[in-house]
Amino acid sequence: MEHSHKAILVVSFGTSYEDARKATIERIENDIIAAFPEYRIYRAWTSRMILSILKKRDQIIIPNVCEAMEQMIDDGITEVIVQPTHILDGIENHIMKDEVLSYKSCFQSISFGAPLLSGQKDAETIVHAIGKRFEYLDKNTALVLMGHGTAHQANAVYEELGQLFKDMGYPHIFLGTVESSPSVQELIQEISNYGISSRNCDSADNDLPVEKVVLAPFMIVAGDHAHNDMAGEHPESWTSRFQNAGYEAESVLKGLGAYQKIRELFVEHVQNAINNINE
Structure with a gap:
């Protein structure tokens, strides 16, 4: 099967607590993977401090937004859906959007899913x-x-x-x-x-x-x-x-993120972002 040129980038603030990561962020990501099998799923975290702690303490390397965008370019991705797991469309979400859009010329399309509380x-x-x-x-x-x-x-x-x-x-x-x-x-x-x-x-x-x-x-x-x-x-x-x-x-x-209904909302927001591209 040919690799998809479509991807979903799930962007989270991050956490240094392994149990919390598995109970929330990874479950959100896994639900998105299950709902959209035709898309390749990428992860990015925005907290530099947490990324540094994980790298130093656990030797776990998780990409930031720019690193994830570069990886998708290298992988031949052309269509990107960006789904934040942020609560609000606040400062963190705006910074993330600016970082993503700095790569706009490298992709055919970029569409953003809404944060959790969006209406x-x-x-x-x-x-x-x-x-x-x-x-x-x-x-x-x-x-x-x-x-x-x-x-x-x-x-x-x-x-x-x-x-x-x-x-x-x-x-x-x-x-x-x-x-x-x-x-x-x-x-x-x-x-x-x-x-x-x-x-x-x-x-x-x-x-x-x-x-x-x-x-x-x-x-x-x-x-x-x-x-x-x-x-x-x-x-x-x-x-x-x-x-x-x-x-x-x-x-x-x-x-x-441990609540099923909350994870379902994120999946719904991804679908809305896909629909916006297709309209």
């Missing part, structure tokens, strides 16, 4: 995927999701999605960010106010005040932020902050 339909799918995964939590327990956050205007999506959880019937799910807003302190205040408003309601049908929080990453990979900033034992971790605020706290170290 209302994506947002609703994500809300239900997470809501159903944690539907076992009782009414005294809040699910607190830690997103990364960005200085880019795209950060507004976090607040919008946090409200969407409430609007779609998941009042005990709260979404914040580690590097922007809503911050962990804002979440602690919001959950505290939720408990007060619940106690002030006369109806027995109202949700009970929150006594416990379950922390989970709103990131593709449960990597360094999840292990340290969220679940770490140091005083500034989200776990410690919630405990100091009087809540029982536990962490679930499972990235979004």
